[in-house]
Every structure is written in structure tokens, then in C-alpha cells.
Amino acid sequence: MEQAQELSLLKDFERDSRWFHENINKLREKGFTGKFVAIKNSKPLTSGENFEIVIKNIEKKGKNPSFVFIEFVHPEGYTLIL
Amino acid sequence: MRRIPLQVYDFVGSLRAMAHFWLKIEELSKSIPIRAIVDTGSPITLIGPLDTGRMRISTLSLRNLEGRNKPVNIGGGEMTTRILEGTKFKFGDGFEVDMPVDFPIDGARNPLQPSLLGVDFLLKTNATLVFNPDKKDAYLEIED
Numbered sequence: 001m002e003q004a005q006e007l008s009l010l011k012d013f014e015r016d017s018r019w020f021h022e023n024i025n026k027l028r029e030k031g032f033t034g035k036f037v038a039i040k041n042s043k044p045l046t047s048g049e050n051f052e053i054v055i056k057n058i059e060k061k062g063k064n065p066s067f068v069f070i071e072f073v074h075p076e077g078y079t080l081i082l
Numbered sequence: 083m084r085r086i087p088l089q090v091y092d093f094v095g096s097l098r099a100m101a102h103f104w105l106k107i108e109e110l111s112k113s114i115p116i117r118a119i120v121d122t123g124s125p126i127t128l129i130g131p132l133d134t135g136r137m138r139i140s141t142l143s144l145r146n147l148e149g150r151n152k153p154v155n156i157g158g159g160e161m162t163t164r165i166l167e168g169t170k171f172k173f174g175d176g177f178e179v180d181m182p183v184d185f186p187i188d189g190a191r192n193p194l195q196p197s198l199l200g201v202d203f204l205l206k207t208n209a210t211l212v213f214n215p216d217k218k219d220a221y222l223e224i225e226d
Contacts, residue, residue, distance in 0.1 A: 001113060006104060010174055014089075014102045015113035022092035023189055036132075060130065065136045066114045071137070072132070072194050079095025079159055080120050 009067050016040060016069035024073065032073045038071045086173055088120060088220035090213070093196075099213045101173075101199050105129065105183070107207060108168040109147055112137050116197055120211055120220070124200035128184045131193050135188065144185050152184065161189030171203075177224065181206050185193035 016039040020027075027037060027044070036054045038045040046066065048056040058065045074080070088099045099120040106113045114137050116129065134144070149166045163184035172178045181203065186195065204211060204222075213220040 006113075006172070007174060010102060010104060010115050013117070014174075017100075017102060017117045018089065018091075021089075021093060024092070039194070048210075051132070055135060055138070065147070066112070069117070070132055070136060074094050074194075077095070080194075080196075082119065082123060082196075 011067055012041075013067065016042060017071075019043075019073055020069060025076070027073050028076055030052050034073065036070055036072050038065075040073075083223045084175070084177060084226055086177060086222040086224065088213075088222065090215060090218040090220050093119070097215040097218070099211065103174070104170065104172040105133075106170040107137075107166060108170070109166065110137075110139065110143075111218065112139070118197040118199040119156045120213070120222075121200055122204070122211060124156070124198045125202060126163070126180065126198070127200045127203050128154075128156070128186065128195070128198045130195040130197040131186065133183060133197050134179075139185075141187050144184045144187050149182075151187070153189075154184065156195065159189070159191065159192060161186050161221075163187060179203075179207055197212075 019042040020039050035047045036051050037047040038058050048054045054064045058068050088101050101118050105116045144164045149164045151162050154163050164187045165182050165184050167182050169183045170180050208225050210223040
């Protein structure tokens, strides 16, 4: 992969990561709690309770899951101690 | 002195400093963008199951790769990780570092465990973490 393409994909990934974290409450309001959500171009691409199915749905939409931001929507108030 | 900007987001109950970078695994010829929490409480850098899942790498494949196993305890759960050599981190500003990375393969694997950039990364790069959650400002300072 060329350096320019890498940089572009990383910027897209960062943008979608930012969108996820800044819109987590909106995602909860829209019923995504307890689901894996794939974000592409600052909007949900697909979602589901089963991670493998989410990956397959991304592929069905012609995207490479490696380059798509995916995160689980935890319930509000849930705290993760690392 | 190089400065790598980090992002500060509210994630699962707390403000966290997060890094975004490319991870390249030579043995698998795989390359993937990663979002990792910078965690000074973790001695190791760890790639979580969601990221290995995006790469389509199974636990079985990880077990068969060149590397060594190590027991670790994260969040109270014991697990075994596979430490892979030949992995490279590449940041948006072009900064690159070669460093072994841990992948969970056995034990109390939390399927939602986020990827972590641990103290081993700070040591390897001689980096200082600056994190001001009040101002939502964070970055790594790395001596050239």
C-alpha cells in the first residue's frame, strides 16, 4: 500500500472514531446500545449484536472491515476499568 | 522533540487518551488502522479482539504464528497472550517504531477488551505522556 493511501485511510479511520465517540449518546438514543456498530464516513454503516455478522455485512457492502471503525455501544453509566 | 497528538474521548465511563496509528504485522502481511487507549497502568501493548476480528485473524492462527506466550492479568482476568515480533507502528506524522505486540489467545478473554498502548511503548520510544483531561488535551513527546 502506498504511503499516501495509508495516510488517507488512517485519517478516515480517525474521523470515524471521533464521530463514534462524539455521538455515542445519539447512538444510544437510536437503539444501538448492546450492539457492535460499524462507522463509515461519519455515519453507521451496519450494526448488530453478533460481531461476525457485522463483519460479513461490511463485506457485503463492498468495504474492507480492516479499514472500518467498529466499536461496541456500552450502556450509559457502564464503566470499564482496564 | 517530536509531538504526537492524541485524542481525548469519553469512553466507557471515563475520559481516555487515545492514539490512532497503523499496525503492520509482517508475518501475516497485514496492515490495519488501530485506535488504542494509552494506558500507563498496562505494562504491555495489547491488540484487542475487535481489532484482530477486523483483520480476520483467528485465535488459532495467532497460536500458530512465530512468537512466545505470556500469562497476563487484565482487569482481574487472567489470560495468555501471544507476543509477536516483526510488528510495526506507524503514526500519521510518519513516526515509525518496531516493537513486539501482545495478542490475547487464551483464558479470560474479554471480547470487548480495547487495544492498549502500554508502558512498553513509552519505554521503547522514550516518550512522555501529557494528559490533561480537564482541557481534553493529550499528546506524546518523543525525543528524536
